[in-house]
Amino acid sequence: MEMPNIPQPTYYIFKCEQSSPPGMPKPSCVSDATKDLFNHMGQRLMEKGVMGPVQPIRTSCLGRCQMGPVMIMEPGHIMYVQLTKEKIDRIIDEHILGGKPVEEYMIPDQFWGEPQALS
Numbered sequence: 001m002e003m004p005n006i007p008q009p010t011y012y013i014f015k016c017e018q019s020s021p022p023g024m025p026k027p028s029c030v031s032d033a034t035k036d037l038f039n040h041m042g043q044r045l046m047e048k049g050v051m052g053p054v055q056p057i058r059t060s061c062l063g064r065c066q067m068g069p070v071m072i073m074e075p076g077h078i079m080y081v082q083l084t085k086e087k088i089d090r091i092i093d094e095h096i097l098g099g100k101p102v103e104e105y106m107i108p109d110q111f112w113g114e115p116q117a118l119s
């Protein structure tokens with residue numbers, strides 16, 4: 001099969017894009033106040049010239065709704081919580097471009113910790 005030569009991305013960013021239906025008491029990551037975070041992130045990645053090596057992906061619920069908006073960065077399995085545009089800008093500058101995750105925006109250990117064993 002003929003396939004174009006597409007290089008592997010350096011980072012994937014899985015951003016929760018789940019919004020609760022009206023009337024649902026459960027919190028969710030997307031509301032009127034936060035609905036343009038994903039587009040903001042895409043714009044910033046383009047401005048910085050790293051769209052491609054960095055792939056932002058819209059996902060549904062990542063199971064940490066109380067701390068939304070959230071996203072997971074791979075590799076590293078790093079979850080960032082309570083996102084704002086300013087936090088996303090800093091994550092792009094320091095984590096993606098600088099290679100140094102922004103610890104103060106990461107999910108606290110008691111809500112994440114180590115991966116669960118499979119058995």
Ligand code: FES
Nearest residue numbers: 016029061062065
């Ligand atoms: S709605 Fe985003 S983590 Fe559940």
